[in-house]
Amino acid sequence: MVEEAAKKNLYDAARKGELAKFQQILQQDPFLLDEVSFESAGNLLHVATMWRQAAIVEEVLKINPRLATSLDSRNSSPLHIAAAEGSLEIVKKLLSVAREACWWRDCHDMNPIHVAAMNGHAEVLKELLQLDLFPAMERVHRGQTVLHLCVKHGQLSTLQVLVDKFDEFLDAKDDDGETILHLAARSNHQKITAYLMGSDKITKDWLSKISLIMSTKLRSRRDKRSLKKIKLLQILSTALTMLDNVPKLRDVTMVVASLIATMAFQAAVSPPGGVWQDDTSSHTAGKAVMESVHPKMYKHFIRANTTAFVSSLFTIFLITSTYGVPSINFVFDIIAEYAMWVSLAAIGVSYGASLMMTNSMEALSISHIVAVVVSVFLVVYLSACLYTFIETMRKLTKKLYHFHG
Structure with missing residues (x-):
């Protein structure tokens, strides 16, 4: 049974960083270090870490490094405490003997990386991430990522460190369906919101969410100036949604263009009616039968097929050459769409x-074919326009109804 006086002296020496006194007490009883623990503060390594006494931490680890893997009443390891306090020197010492503690979770279901991030200790966070990135990918309460924790606690410095390494988390949602930008705007963290809005990694869908949040706040004021801002934000949201759909439209266009190019190429090498199999005075083996039997129609076929093939290749070229170009530049997209049509x-x-x-069907002429093709295209196009107009009016009427209601 350890005497209370010796226990208190050892605690005071660890808390104040009195290394000589600490060593002197342990020389008198080498087993004292293992026997002393405190109900809420844990062992002496927890205490020294809590008070940022690097010299004491080093001495404890020299005597008994296994104490770095012990947990206090809150299920926190010394590394959890060092991460919370932002002591980079102690973090390095603890990592040298207990690297696995990076994965351990405390009573709040957080590992040391989560703790460092939410407390804004950027240098400590960098040190922990240098060791292992995977603990940072673990989610915490309600499906929040480590980036959500930074935003929730208003820690811009650690958020910037994480954004550079985990851009795949930028549009990750928690259990409430909120991204970090959504959370930042709702929590009125202006600096974080401005940082995220200025990031080139931000998606257009995020911006539409921000306009929705701002519109909700403005609508509660019910003044003329706020109503004008709401209208502008709604226009911005609609425009950004359209921009966000451009990459999807490019994918569809690429698939269609590739399919048409394949069809046109196949039709060129295997023309309708086949090819001659032998040489005669009137034809040569390998030549299209259609060229000899219906030379005029064959010319129209070749022109149309070549146009389809070349325009498809041109569409593919435009899409692939402008891959990664900001979608706000519509010039190439419009040209590619026209070429596909x-x-x-x-x-x-x-x-x-x-x-x-x-x-x-020789009685038909090429003009009949063109007329049929154009008619079908017009019918499909006008039907699509009519459907879009009806849907737009329906949504607009619904918005106006809710707005005035």
Whole structure:
């Protein structure tokens, strides 16, 4: 049983950093270090770490490094405490003997990386991340990421460290469906919100969420100036949503263009009606039968098929060459979309010519085919425009109803 006086002297020496006194007490009883513990503060290593006494920590680890793996009543290791206090020197000493403590969670379900991040200790956080990145990927209460913790506690310095290393967490949502930008705006952390808004890694969907949050706050004021701001924010949100859909549109366009290019290439090497298999005075082996039987129609077929192939390749070239270009530059997107429509029309004409050749429809002319293709395109296009107009009016009416209600 350890005497209370010796216990108190050892505690005081560890708290005040009196290394000589600490060593003197332990020389009298070498086993005292292992026997002394405190109900809430843990062992002497916890105490020295809590009071940022690096010399005492080093001495304790020299005598018994296993104390670095012990936990206090809050399930905190000495590394948890060092991370909370922001003592970089002590963190380095503890990591040298107990690296595995980076993974351990305290009573709040947080590991030392979470603790350092929420307390704003950027240098400590960098040291911990240098050792292992994976503990930072662990989520905490309500599915929050370590970035959520930084925003929640208003710690911009540690957030900046983490954003550079974990940009995949930027649009991660917690159990409430909030991203870190959403949380920053709702919590009115202006500096963090401004930092995230200025980041080139931010997505347009985030910006639309911010406009929604600001609109909600402004709507509660019900004054004319606020109403004007709401309208501007709604326009901004709509525009940003459209911008966010551009990459998806590029993907669809790329798939369609690739398919048309494949079809056009196949039609060129295997034309309708096949190719001649032998050489005669009127034709050569390998030449298209259609060229000899229906030379005029074959010319139209070749022109349409070549147009489809070239315009598809041009579309693919535009999309691949502008990959990664900010979607706010619509020039290439519009040209690529137009080229795709040209290739669609051309492959339609090519199909019509093939149909006439293989199904005894010689009575039809190429003008009939073009008329049919154009008519179908117009019907589809006008139907899509009408549907879009009706949906837009329906949503606008619904918004106005809720706004005035």
